[in-house]
Amino acid sequence: MIVNSPDDRATAPSDLAAVSELFELHRSPMARLAYVLTRNSEVSDEIVQEAFLRLHVNWERVENPTAYLRTAVVNACHSHHRHLRVVRDAPVGVVEHSRLHADEISDALAKLPFPQRAVLALRYFCDLDDIEIARVLGIRRATVRTRAHRALNQLRKEIAP
């Protein structure tokens, strides 16, 4: 579970050591968030490493490193997802399925558009509230609610007995 650390920025010196410290602290939870969204362990780890590199480059201007990382990870996952989507070969919205977790809910999640999956992951994996999710995704709180509503409805349909 990823927990906000609002004091990260205030307590850490703006240098490599600070980023290194954050790396130790957040690499694993960020990677798990990425893995939940991409279902690819290699890509997940690389996404997280890239996010930390970006954080390092932008350290002086980043106000909330944890939030920055989370957003960077979600966006990178979104980018990865886009590259995997080949609509002309598969129906829109159908994404790669996990071989490891080919269960009912996994299959149902895989059919959701990425923006909806991201909302669900941030809400039910990261335990963020809608305001925080809106900040991470750069969308309105109402949009978060709408996406979550649609996604949950779709899941209920998919996994209905």
Place this chain on the structure above:
Amino acid sequence: MTPSVEDRLRTHYARVADELELDALTFDDVLHRKDPIAVAPPTPGSRRPVTWALAAACALVLVAGLVALNGRETADPSAPATEPATSTPQIPETVLPATTLATVADGVPISAPLDASQVPYGPLDFATTDSALPLWPEANSSEPPATTTGYGMSLCDSGYSTRVLRVDPAEGRAHAYAGTLCPFIDLATPRADAVTTCATTTVGFVYARCQRRTDLTDTVGAGTAVVTTADEQQQSAMRGFPTATRGEGIEPFTVDLDAVGGQEEAADFRDEVVAVTITPAEVGDFVDTPGFCFSIALEGATAEGCAGNQLLATGLAYGAFRDGDGPIELIGIVPDEVTTIEVGGVTVVPTSNVWHHTLADGPAPRITATFEDGHTNATT
């Protein structure tokens, strides 16, 4: 007792996350990697990295205008919601086009030219009406100034190059706006949060932000505006895009949408290229007037937003999408009355209030919506 979907999700996520094993690694190792990290390598067989140009959409803009400009420059990808901008994360990946200029309220460039170490906060700007521009002066920051009426706009969340590709000024040649227009605001009854969501300006993670206006005078001050004037190449690339639906245009159709049916359930349109979902708009939440919300998903891009019934009643609510130099995908949403859409001489029959047509390169087509009794409405 059957667990709820929410509980099943939590269990599922926990299990998935637990199975991830990470190699021992320090940040120093990451810094000194010999091989560059490629976060999102293209999948073999997929099309090249997309530069979806989300052009016009829901050509609306009625009296409206909107938009955006951005607030302060910051690398924090999660600006507080209390700020005037509903920001979108910034993860610089490339520099913006050379024609891009970022300015702050006093007009002083803050990042021209931008380099890779800067966060190229994006545009926004929008096509609006002459009457609306005085109310949103900083939005009229394009060169040449936007004097056109309604070239649509659209929403965001595409994550890809979202750009209004063509604006037809009263005089002079058409020009382009970099950025995304965010719908849908009626300046007669401005809402503080009417300008929403995000925009992207370049391939990758370079996002723009749309500014939320708190009042007509915008005491917060103009944010960062990025405007790109179309060069010859862009002019050529734009010529295939249809003209905008004029906001002041007639509204010959009803606003009934069977596909929505007043229910919460989404109505889907899906073909091999695009999937569209329409839902009722919640007045006061998404739009200022009754209308509809839509979600459009194509390869490499999605667009979400809402439009008012004024646009719907024209029969000419559509968005145009383009992936690089690929074909232009036109997706429109029409009321029940509209039985056919003619695009450049080709007749398209809407399904579930949605139509989709793929345009090859060529001159901009005329789009005509027709009701069974013969009355029509068409783009100029």
